[in-house]
Amino acid sequence: MDAERRQTLEETTRWDPGAIEQRVFQRWIEGGWFHPPAEGTPAQNYSIAIPPPNVTGALHMGHALNGSIQDALIRLNRMRGRNTLWILGTDHAGIATQAVVEKQLASQGTSREELGRERFTERVWEWKEQYGSTIVEQYQRLGASCDYERERFTLDEDYVRAVYKVFVDLYEKGYIYRDNYMVNWDPGLRSAISDLELENREVTDTLYEIAYPLESGGELVVATVRPETMLADTAVAVDPNDERYRDVVGEHAILPLLERPIPVIADEHVDPEFGTGALKITPGHDPNDFEIGRRHGLEEIVVIGEDGRLIPPAPDRFVGVTTAEAQKAVVEELRDKGLLRGEEPYTHSVPFSHRSGERIEPLISLQWFCRMYELAKPAVKAVKEGRVRITPDGALRQYLHGMENIPPWTLSRQLWWGHRLPVWYRGDETYVGEEPPGGDGWEQDPDVLDTWFSSALWPFATLGWPDTNTPEFKAFFPTDVLVTARDIISLWVARMIMTSLEFTEQVPFEDVYVHSVIQAPDGRRMSKSLGTGIDPLDEIDEHGADALRFGLLAMTSTQDVRFSQARVQQGRDLANKMWNASRLVLMEARDDVEPGPRSGRVEDRWIASRLQRAVRSVSESIEEYDFSHAALDLYEFFWSELCDWYLEIVKPRLYDGDEDASATLLWALEQVLALAHPIMPFVTEEIYSYLPSPSAEALVIHPFPELDEGLIDQSAEGEIGQAIALTRALRRWRQLAGIPVKQVLAARTDDGRPHELVSRLAKVEFSEDGGEPIASVAGVELLETEGIDPEAVAARIEERREKLRGEVKRGEGKLSNEGFVAKAPADVVDAEREKLAAYRAELEELGG
RNA sequence: GGGCGGUUAGCUCAGUUGGGAGAGCACUUCGUUUACACCGAAGAGGUCGCCGGUUCGAGCCCGGCACCGCCCACCA
Numbered sequence: 065m066d067a068e069r070r071q072t073l074e075e076t077t078r079w080d081p082g083a084i085e086q087r088v089f090q091r092w093i094e095g096g097w098f099h100p101p102a103e104g105t106p107a108q109n110y111s112i113a114i115p116p117p118n119v120t121g122a123l124h125m126g127h128a129l130n131g132s133i134q135d136a137l138i139r140l141n142r143m144r145g146r147n148t149l150w151i152l153g154t155d156h157a158g159i160a161t162q163a164v165v166e167k168q169l170a171s172q173g174t175s176r177e178e179l180g181r182e183r184f185t186e187r188v189w190e191w192k193e194q195y196g197s198t199i200v201e202q203y204q205r206l207g208a209s210c211d212y213e214r215e216r217f218t219l220d221e222d223y224v225r226a227v228y229k230v231f232v233d234l235y236e237k238g239y240i241y242r243d244n245y246m247v248n249w250d251p252g253l254r255s256a257i258s259d260l261e262l263e264n265r266e267v268t269d270t271l272y273e274i275a276y277p278l279e280s281g282g283e284l285v286v287a288t289v290r291p292e293t294m295l296a297d298t299a300v301a302v303d304p305n306d307e308r309y310r311d312v313v314g315e316h317a318i319l320p321l322l323e324r325p326i327p328v329i330a331d332e333h334v335d336p337e338f339g340t341g342a343l344k345i346t347p348g349h350d351p352n353d354f355e356i357g358r359r360h361g362l363e364e365i366v367v368i369g370e371d372g373r374l375i376p377p378a379p380d381r382f383v384g385v386t387t388a389e390a391q392k393a394v395v396e397e398l399r400d401k402g403l404l405r406g407e408e409p410y411t412h413s414v415p416f417s418h419r420s421g422e423r424i425e426p427l428i429s430l431q432w433f434c435r436m437y438e439l440a441k442p443a444v445k446a447v448k449e450g451r452v453r454i455t456p457d458g459a460l461r462q463y464l465h466g467m468e469n470i471p472p473w474t475l476s477r478q479l480w481w482g483h484r485l486p487v488w489y490r491g492d493e494t495y496v497g498e499e500p501p502g503g504d505g506w507e508q509d510p511d512v513l514d515t516w517f518s519s520a521l522w523p524f525a526t527l528g529w530p531d532t533n534t535p536e537f538k539a540f541f542p543t544d545v546l547v548t549a550r551d552i553i554s555l556w557v558a559r560m561i562m563t564s565l566e567f568t569e570q571v572p573f574e575d576v577y578v579h580s581v582i583q584a585p586d587g588r589r590m591s592k593s594l595g596t597g598i599d600p601l602d603e604i605d606e607h608g609a610d611a612l613r614f615g616l617l618a619m620t621s622t623q624d625v626r627f628s629q630a631r632v633q634q635g636r637d638l639a640n641k642m643w644n645a646s647r648l649v650l651m652e653a654r655d656d657v658e659p660g661p662r663s664g665r666v667e668d669r670w671i672a673s674r675l676q677r678a679v680r681s682v683s684e685s686i687e688e689y690d691f692s693h694a695a696l697d698l699y700e701f702f703w704s705e706l707c708d709w710y711l712e713i714v715k716p717r718l719y720d721g722d723e724d725a726s727a728t729l730l731w732a733l734e735q736v737l738a739l740a741h742p743i744m745p746f747v748t749e750e751i752y753s754y755l756p757s758p759s760a761e762a763l764v765i766h767p768f769p770e771l772d773e774g775l776i777d778q779s780a781e782g783e784i785g786q787a788i789a790l791t792r793a794l795r796r797w798r799q800l801a802g803i804p805v806k807q808v809l810a811a812r813t814d815d816g817r818p819h820e821l822v823s824r825l826a827k828v829e830f831s832e833d834g835g836e837p838i839a840s841v842a843g844v845e846l847l848e849t850e851g852i853d854p855e856a857v858a859a860r861i862e863e864r865r866e867k868l869r870g871e872v873k874r875g876e877g878k879l880s881n882e883g884f885v886a887k888a889p890a891d892v893v894d895a896e897r898e899k900l901a902a903y904r905a906e907l908e909e910l911g912g
Numbered sequence: 913g914g915g916c917g918g919u920u921a922g923c924u925c926a927g928u929u930g931g932g933a934g935a936g937c938a939c940u941u942c943g944u945u946u947a948c949a950c951c952g953a954a955g956a957g958g959u960c961g962c963c964g965g966u967u968c969g970a971g972c973c974c975g976g977c978a979c980c981g982c983c984c985a986c987c988a
Contacts, residue, residue, distance in 0.1 A: 077947080077948065078948080078950070079948095079950085264986090271988080286988080287987095287988060288988055289988070290988085333987085334987085334988085335987050335988085337987085338987050338988065339987085339988065342988095343987085343988055344988075345988095350988080351986095352986085352987085352988075353988085410988095412986095412987085412988090413986085457916095458916055458917060459916095461915080461916060462915080462916065462982095462983065462984090465914090465915060465916080465983085465984075466983085466984070550916095550982075550983075551982085551983075553983090554983090554984085581982080583981090585923095585924085587980090587981080607950095618925090618936080619924080619925080621925075621926085622917085623917060623918065623981090623982090624917090624918095624981075624982070625924080625925075626923095626924065626925090627924090628923090628924045628925080628936085628937085629924095629937090630923085630924070630936060630937040630938085631924075631925090631936070631937085633936090633937080633950075634936055634937080636950060637936095637948095637950045637951095638950095639950090640948065640950050640951095641947090641948065641950080641951090643947090643948080644947040644948035644950095644951090645947060645948075646947085647947050647948080648947035648948085649947085650947095651947080652946095652947090692925085692926075693926080696926080696935070696936085699935090699936085700935085707947085707948090708952080708953095711947080712952095715946095715947095719946080792953095792954090795953060795954065796953095796954060796955085798953095798954090799941080799942070799953075799954045799955080800954085800955095802942095804942095804943095805942075805943060805945085805953080806945080871932095874932080878932095878968090878969090881968055881969085882968080883967090883968025883969080884931095884968045884969070885968085886968075887967085887968055887969090888931070888968070888969075889931080892931050893931095895931090896931090896932095899932095
């Protein structure tokens with residue numbers, strides 16, 4: 065170590081991540097370690113495709129957890145020597161991106177309509193070039209070891225080719241079709257949107273009861289919150305088993321205001337308990353009515369346009385007004401005619417557009433769909449056969465549940481930003497193909513595909529598919545694991561499995577790990593609009609990326625969890641502890657020794673053994689996707705066993721230049737840095753650069769520690785374990801007796817062992833002779849010493865005796881229970897007998 | 913309405929096939945011993961949501977109840 069580095073080490077008493085993290089990251093990039101060669105086979109290699117963040121996005125806490133998990137897996141496997149690729153890319157995010165750019169245009173006093181489609185699309189691309197890398201840079205701050213040289217985008221030329229091929233193939237196989245269907249229409253965006261983009265809100269409307277006269281006389285009273293849609297009514301429905309209406313089914317009612325006869329039909333959907341038990345049917349403007357209409361072959365009349373205003377065939381007096389105005393006018397007319405039979409407030413949940421905030425208008429429109437039922441079958445089979453394993457079980461059940469009765473997927477979106485449908489029309493002709501058709505007069509469909517359509521191809525389209533001969537595809541597909549949150553299992557995970565099986569005949573990944581959703585500390589959803597968001601970049605600025613990574617991993621669980629600042633601080637404290645413990649070792653250890661475990665002294669064998677157990681538990685936890693235990697076990701080993709006990713035990717030897725102590729410590733440090741690296745890459749890499757004789761160029765490619773069974777030493781663990789227990793008992797007694805920290809106590813023990821460690825750690829001096837015993841603690845007699853409060857000591861002893869009497873009583877009770885002795889396993893009973901004997905012996909020693 | 917999960921220390925969460933309840937933070941006391949006060953030592957704190965059952969023995973298994981989340985489908 066040169067003098068300057070040594071000085072830095074001596075002076076820097078706190079781990080200060082700020083500048084160091086950026087420098088360390090730069091070194092990783094320059095080393096090329098995140099950019100693997102496209103060699104080897106998928107079975108040998110390890111790969112993960114990142115869930116592509118929206119190109120408009122900013123890193124939020126969900127990304128931070130998702131990225132921390134994947135990076136831990138990627139780093140672990142890279143250190144294990146596997147050729148490892150973390151596929152990076154962004155999603156064009158049709159609606160979100162278009163909205164951002166439109167907002168920008170609005171502030172410049174223009175609009176997309178004014179620019180026209182071509183110039184608008186150019187503007188979005190410009191925006192993407194300028195701002196699209198923001199979130200990628202933010203992943204770097206987290207330390208994510210993605211391959212930044214192979215970044216992909218869902219609108220890359222090659223990617224578009226994959227999307228078109230899939231669309232055309234599915235069309236030719238008969239899965240994709242065009243139809244009139246009811247969609248969620250967003251009048252603000254003027255586009256159909258998917259169910260995912262909805263948000264249900266509680267709304268209080270008025271429930272109106274309206275009389276529909278019957279042709280034969282009498283009337284049917286229906287209940288509705290949307291009287292204006294009666295202008296498109298084509299039937300009235302009742303429950304088939306409803307006695308009240310048995311006679312009128314098959315008759316006609318006269319639709320008020322329009323004076324048009326409509327049939328009275330019977331349908332199971334109608335709930336006879338609700339309202340009057342009669343339901344007006346508007347197939348053109350209500351999803352349920354649409355289904356009923358299709359079942360009964362009813363006409364689908366549309367009176368609400370794409371802008372949310374009424375259109376013909378609504379009567380002229382309503383055309384052009386908003387639905388709210390139309391409702392008011394319709395109610396007035398009904399009231400005048402004496403047909404309004406009741407109105408009362410009614411609270412129900414209503415879908416709103418997540419994007420524009422407007423109330424969804426269910427509309428019938430001509431859209432492209434994909435039938436999912438057949439595609440879902442093999443995807444269910446693959447999971448049931450274990451070719452794709454979904455962890456945890458709850459997520460597996462959710463996947464299977466979502467695959468039952470999977471509805472057709474609305475593919476088309478009335479947007480400009482995205483993959484334009486590979487569909488052309490000329491008159492009544494329709495052409496579907498990857499290239500435009502020959503001949504004049506063809507016009508391409510103006511719609512674009514749902515963003516999830518391209519996302520569904522992510523794991524293979526990013527590797528070059530449909531060309532299955534690219535080096536990347538051959539080396540890295542199928543990928544190993546997909547890491548995501550619960551909310552997009554059906555929307556994304558299931559669709560990737562379906563498309564992959566259909567087009568590559570392989571599963572896209574072998575494992576799916578579904579992690580927690582991080583909620584705000586108060587249990588609400590973390591969101592910008594609620595003001596409950598916590599910015600991961602703020603946490604990184606304040607505590608460092610390692611701290612955030614540790615905290616998030618320690619927090620995560622099989623259920624959703626509340627964000628815990630304390631866990632991030634625990635991570636920060638651990639990074640600092642690592643830095644300082646390493647300073648001690650690096651400053652004091654001899655650098656002329658060969659690092660390695662030494663077996664001459666029991667404490668050296670002990671730490672080597674305990675390290676093996678930490679290696680085992682941390683490795684197994686990560687392999688089982690149990691990141692919380694991995695993080696906390698690492699913490700426990702480093703803080704408690706390595707620092708609190710081993711370092712304190714070997715300090716004198718270290719200062720004396722003991723060779724074994726230096727060798728063991730340097731070895732243990734290198735091992736534990738490697739063990740911690742997948743979770744806390746920055747601080748471990750930085751410390752690694754100070755090691756006198758590192759075995760690799762950088763920690764990021766240092767071999768991950770492997771369990772060495774030969775170093776597990778039961779007897780050393782027993783011996784040091786006892787010394788620790790005795791030390792703690794003595795310290796406890798000292799504190800209780802009010803003995804000053806520095807006061808050395810005279811003591812005597814009859815087990816013949818020197819207890820050198822205990823002597824130093826508990827500040828007692830063992831001798832063969834000496835004064836009168838004043839107390840006995842765990843087999844050690846403490847002798848009279850100046851400055852001890854005899855009453856406190858007596859109280860302490862009595863407290864212990866009392867406890868022992870209780871234990872003895874409990875043990876005796878248990879062992880005299882015939883049921884226990886007869887039915888409990890033998891080892892449980894034996895353990896109980898041993899405990900009882902030990903308690904009796906100690907009680908005896910303390911005078912009964 | 914259907915499905916999944918939760919209820920354990922003041923807070924956030926662990927708790928292996930049933931065999932004496934744990935961590936971090938917060939709290940109390942002591943401590944500036946040549947890595948670290950983002951530190952060290954010690955301590956206090958829990959009828960494991962409620963009721964019943966199975967068992968020699970239940971935080972864990974079974975039944976019921978009460979709250980709280982999430983997902984899907986939504987009665988106009």
